[in-house]
Amino acid sequence: MTVQVFIDGAAGTTGLEIASRLGQRDDLALITLDEQRRKDDTARAEALNDCDIAVLCLPDDAARAAVAMIRNDRTRVIDASTAHRVAPDWTYGFPELCGRQAVATARFLSNPGCYPTGFLALVAPLVRDGVLPEDWPITCHAVSGYSGGGKAMIAQYEETAAPPVFRAYALSGGHKHLDEMRVHGGLVHAPVFAPAVVSGFRGMIVEVPLALAAMQGREHGSDGPAVDPAQIRASLQAAYEGSRIVRVAPDGAAPAALTIAADTPPFDDMVLHVLPSPDHAQVRLVAVLDNLGKGASGAAVQNLNLMAGLCETAGLRLAG
Ligand SMILES: NC(=O)C1=CN([C@@H]2O[C@H](COP(=O)(O)OP(=O)(O)OC[C@H]3O[C@@H](n4cnc5c(N)ncnc54)[C@H](OP(=O)(O)O)[C@@H]3O)[C@@H](O)[C@H]2O)C=CC1
Numbered sequence: 133m134t135v136q137v138f139i140d141g142a143a144g145t146t147g148l149e150i151a152s153r154l155g156q157r158d159d160l161a162l163i164t165l166d167e168q169r170r171k172d173d174t175a176r177a178e179a180l181n182d183c184d185i186a187v188l189c190l191p192d193d194a195a196r197a198a199v200a201m202i203r204n205d206r207t208r209v210i211d212a213s214t215a216h217r218v219a220p221d222w223t224y225g226f227p228e229l230c231g232r233q234a235v236a237t238a239r240f241l242s243n244p245g246c247y248p249t250g251f252l253a254l255v256a257p258l259v260r261d262g263v264l265p266e267d268w269p270i271t272c273h274a275v276s277g278y279s280g281g282g283k284a285m286i287a288q289y290e291e292t293a294a295p296p297v298f299r300a301y302a303l304s305g306g307h308k309h310l311d312e313m314r315v316h317g318g319l320v321h322a323p324v325f326a327p328a329v330v331s332g333f334r335g336m337i338v339e340v341p342l343a344l345a346a347m348q349g350r351e352h353g354s355d356g357p358a359v360d361p362a363q364i365r366a367s368l369q370a371a372y373e374g375s376r377i378v379r380v381a382p383d384g385a386a387p388a389a390l391t392i393a394a395d396t397p398p399f400d401d402m403v404l405h406v407l408p409s410p411d412h413a414q415v416r417l418v419a420v421l422d423n424l425g426k427g428a429s430g431a432a433v434q435n436l437n438l439m440a441g442l443c444e445t446a447g448l449r450l451a452g
Pocket residue numbers: 140141142143144145146147170171172188189190191192194212213214244245246279280281282283284423424427428
């Protein structure tokens with residue numbers, strides 16, 4: 133039987149990219165609402181209750197309201213918003229970290245945030261494997277394309293004469309992703325999070341620098357085992373072994389730069405770099421991903437495929 137999918141918020145940035153990924157598929161049928169009805173609650177409630185899987189690409193409050201409109205015990209939900217990411221009765225939709233089976237059987241699934249996807253891919257396996265203590269003081273620097281801010285930010289960048297080329301924000305802390313990073317990272321403390329937006333459309337670089345030597349001999353005890361970049365690499369390689377989506381860049385000389393081209397097409401893979409200093413006293417962990425690929429829309433399609441029992445990567449634009 134063909135799986136019926138309804139994208140609530142299909143005219144938005146994330147929704148459009150999901151629809152374009154699903155457009156050529158014949159194993160799924162899309163329920164669509166025209167421009168006049170896409171924000172009509174009666175039409176939305178009908179679609180939400182008629183579909184097998186609803187993908188919510190809405191602001192947080194609208195996503196909560198959409199879930200409340202579901203009156204049956206059958207419709208399954210993938211929520212791309214922040215609303216349910218640390219809710220205890222929701223499954224966190226990061227199959228490489230939380231398990232494909234958990235995703236495949238989820239009724240209510242929360243799609244990870246874009247920055248947390250890069251952050252958690254780098255940090256969660258290390259904490260889980262005991263390579264990093266759960267109370268390590270972690271910092272995360274990240275740079276996103278402006279599509280990360282949705283339609284409103286796209287308009288700011290594309291309809292303003294001279295938008296900023298670089299915009300650091302969340303300067304007083306309190307970013308909406310902090311809880312998600314802490315909880316799913318297995319961390320005691322939320323990271324110090326320093327995000328920025330640049331004037332390219334898509335893509336993001338998320339970095340977690342670790343001062344390995346500086347931390348030895350402090351609260352973790354001078355006799356404690358040193359954290360070595362080789363252990364970090366081994367933990368990440370084991371976590372993503374066999375994944376076609378998340379991979380660890382080969383060991384060797386660090387690239388001169390990590391870049392995302394201004395006109396880069398959508399991409400769904402995420403590459404993790406382990407970049408130690410020559411003396412291994414420091415390491416920079418860096419994730420390169422598309423905020424609208426593994427950071428949102430591609431991840432939603434991956435989760436949808438697992439939930440519907442379809443090929444995990446069908447419909448994702450994967451290189452190879
Ligand atoms: N952009 C990104 O890179 C990422 C986004 N997300 C999350 O995905 C969600 C959607 O984000 P994004 O696509 O960027 O946002 P957009 O603003 O681009 O799209 C949101 C869409 O939801 C529609 N909408 C708002 N309220 C309602 C409502 N009550 N009923 C029906 N439709 C409604 C909007 O309508 P209208 O067109 O009229 O404004 C718009 O089309 C957000 O929660 C965001 O946090 C997650 C990861 C990354």
